[in-house]
Every structure is written in C-alpha cells, then in structure tokens.
Amino acid sequence: xxxxxxxxxxxxxxxxxxxxxxxxxxxxxxxxxxxxxxxxxxxxxxxxxxxxxxxxxxxxxxxxxxxxxxxxxxxxxxxxxxxxxxxxxxxxxxxxxxxxxxxxxxxxxxxxxxxxxxxxxxxxxxxxxxxxxxxxxxxxxxxxxxxxxxxxxxxxxxxxxxxxxxxxxxxxxxxxxxxxxxxxxxxxxxxxxxxxxxxxxxxxxxxxxxxxxxxxxxxxxxxxxxxxxxxxxxxxxxxxxxxxxxxxxxxxxxxxxxxxxxxxxxxxxxxxxxxxxxxxxxxxxxxxxxxxxxxxxxxxxxxxxxxxxxxxxxxxxxxxxxxxxxxxxxx
Numbered sequence: 001x002x003x004x005x006x007x008x009x010x011x012x013x014x015x016x017x018x019x020x021x022x023x024x025x026x027x028x029x030x031x032x033x034x035x036x037x038x039x040x041x042x043x044x045x046x047x048x049x050x051x052x053x054x055x056x057x058x059x060x061x062x063x064x065x066x067x068x069x070x071x072x073x074x075x076x077x078x079x080x081x082x083x084x085x086x087x088x089x090x091x092x093x094x095x096x097x098x099x100x101x102x103x104x105x106x107x108x109x110x111x112x113x114x115x116x117x118x119x120x121x122x123x124x125x126x127x128x129x130x131x132x133x134x135x136x137x138x139x140x141x142x143x144x145x146x147x148x149x150x151x152x153x154x155x156x157x158x159x160x161x162x163x164x165x166x167x168x169x170x171x172x173x174x175x176x177x178x179x180x181x182x183x184x185x186x187x188x189x190x191x192x193x194x195x196x197x198x199x200x201x202x203x204x205x206x207x208x209x210x211x212x213x214x215x216x217x218x219x220x221x222x223x224x225x226x227x228x229x230x231x232x233x234x235x236x237x238x239x240x241x242x243x244x245x246x247x248x249x250x251x252x253x254x255x256x257x258x259x260x261x262x263x264x265x266x267x268x269x270x271x272x273x274x275x276x277x278x279x280x281x282x283x284x285x286x287x288x289x290x291x292x293x294x295x296x297x298x299x300x301x302x303x304x305x306x307x308x309x310x311x312x313x314x315x316x317x318x319x320x321x322x323x324x325x326x327x328x329x330x331x
C-alpha cells in the first residue's frame with residue numbers, strides 16, 4: 001500500500017466544526033495528517049500528528065527554501081505555497097510515497113476507496129483542487145511548481161494576496177497542459193457552492209439536474225450524499241464534502257456517525273422517506289452569508305487594484321486566460 005502524508009499548516013482558533021473533520025481523519029487510519037498549528041488539539045487520533053508551532057516559525061521554515069524575500073503576512077497565504085510543500089516540509093516526508101494538502105472545512109469519506117493503489121501507481125499528481133490534492137514524493141515532482149509559466153511561482157510567492165496557486169488556475173492547469181498522462185482530476189467529491197443556502201456542488205451542476213434536497217451522512221468512515229429525485233430517496237458514496245465559507249451550526253457531538261444538513265451538524269439517522277429528507281434538506285430563502293461574501297469581495301477590490309498597479313519585484317501574477325470558465329460548470 002502506498003503511504004500518504006497530508007500537510008496542513010493552520011494558525012489561529014480552530015473552526016467550531018474542527019472535531020467533525022477530525023472524526024473523518026480518524027476513520028482514514030492508513031493516511032497520516034501532519035498538522036502544524038498554534039492551537040491546542042484535544043485527544044487527536046494516532047494518524048493526526050500535531051506539531052505545535054507559531055506563525056513566525058512556519059514563515060521562517062518556508063523562507064529558508066527561497067533566495068528571495070517571500071510575502072507571507074497572514075495565514076491564509078499558506079495556500080499559495082502548498083505546491084512547494086514537498087520541498088518545504090521534506091524532512092517530515094521521508095518514507096512517504098505521496099504527500100498532499102487539504103482544507104479543514106470539509107468532512108472526508110473513505111479516502112482509500114477512491115484513491116486506490118491502482119490510481120496512485122498510475123499518476124504523479126491526483127486531484128487539482130486546493131481542498132485536497134496529492135503528489136508523488138520524488139524530487140522532480142516536488143519541484144514541478146517551478147515550471148509553471150502563468151503565474152510564475154516567484155510572482156505568486158512575493159504577492160500579498162492569495163492567488164490560488166494550489167488550485168487549477170495555478171499548478172494544476174500546468175499539469176493538465178504539459179503532463180496530462182501523469183495527472184488525473186476526477187470530480188469524485190462535493191464542493192458546495194458557498195453562495196447558495198442549500199447544498200449544491202458547484203462542479204457537479206449538470207449531474208445534479210433533477211436532484212434536490214441534498215444532505216450528507218457520515219457513518220463510521222463512509223460519507224454519503226443523500227438526495228431526492230423523481231420522488232424517491234437515493235444515496236451515493238463521495239470522497240469528501242467541502243464547505244467553503246459556510247457557517248454550520250452544531251447540534252450534536254462529534255462522533256463516528258452524524259448528519260450534515262443546510263446548515264448544521266445533526267445526530268445521525270437513517271433517511272428513507274422523501275418527507276423527512278425535505279424537512280432536512282431545505283433552508284430559509286434568505287441567506288445572509290451570501291451577502292456577507294459579496295460585501296467582502298467589494299471591499300477587497302480597491303486594494304487588489306492597488307496591488308496590480310504596483311506589482312511585486314517579479315511582476316504581477318496574472319492568471320491563465322479563460323480560467324474562470326473552468327470553475328463554473330455551465331448548464
């Protein structure tokens with residue numbers, strides 16, 4: 001079995017639903033998660049390896065790998081450095097066949113059911129999203145981020161704002177264009193649209209036509225999407241569900257069984273009737289979080305315009321042409 005380590009630097013207060021994420025990590029006992037954090041984690045499972053550190057110490061660790069001054073003023077910027085983690089955290093990755101990175105605003109299902117040894121033996125880079133990606137742990141693969149033309153890693157690493165270098169518009173498009181036979185980017189997960197009050201996966205819109213009232217059930221390591229279609233209840237396993245920028249209330253204790261509905265964690269139950277699913281999968285029409293996100297985007301525009309007018313030493317990190325079309329699946 002190929003060994004895997006997931007690297008996660010996280011500075012600041014843990015998310016309220018952190019321990020639900022941790023339950024899903026615990027269920028994937030054959031994969032190690034290396035969490036570098038200044039937070040206190042209570043009773044982590046054996047495969048969640050917590051290394052207590054500070055933001056300044058992590059910044060120094062990253063800086064030592066580059067002969068130019070990086071720009072890392074706040075923890076969110078860690079995301080842009082993720083493609084370089086194979087080099088940055090190399091001393092922690094000895095003996096692992098693959099390394100990767102992951103968000104913590106998600107719940108995993110059975111990772112090995114989707115990331116099989118057949119898949120790992122066939123590809124060097126698996127999945128092209130920032131919320132979960134894997135790379136073969138070899139010097140050439142670990143250094144491949146330096147070959148990305150647009151945006152160049154030096155431009156990204158000296159730019160003050162996030163540039164999604166860890167996602168498709170950064171390193172993964174480079175792999176798709178130049179190393180397609182060694183890269184796979186299947187959508188076997190659910191990335192929930194943060195602008196919608198109900199659960200809709202933004203990369204599966206065509207597949208979801210005619211389906212509604214989605215909820216998710218975590219049951220002893222298995223994660224299922226449950227939905228209504230043509231008046232019947234269906235369920236399917238998924239790799240993980242990602243809740244970017246979504247506030248989720250907690251109405252149950254973290255355990256090896258729970259439900260996730262719009263928008264709360266609830267005690268586990270078997271759902272067999274459409275009526276019960278409707279009662280769980282709907283949400284009030286007014287969704288305040290949507291307007292909060294839009295307002296934050298508006299507030300950020302003047303500063304981003306300033307940064308474009310006065311770029312860093314290596315130039316402004318432009319994104320590849322037409323990249324926006326990739327992230328929104330057209331109906």
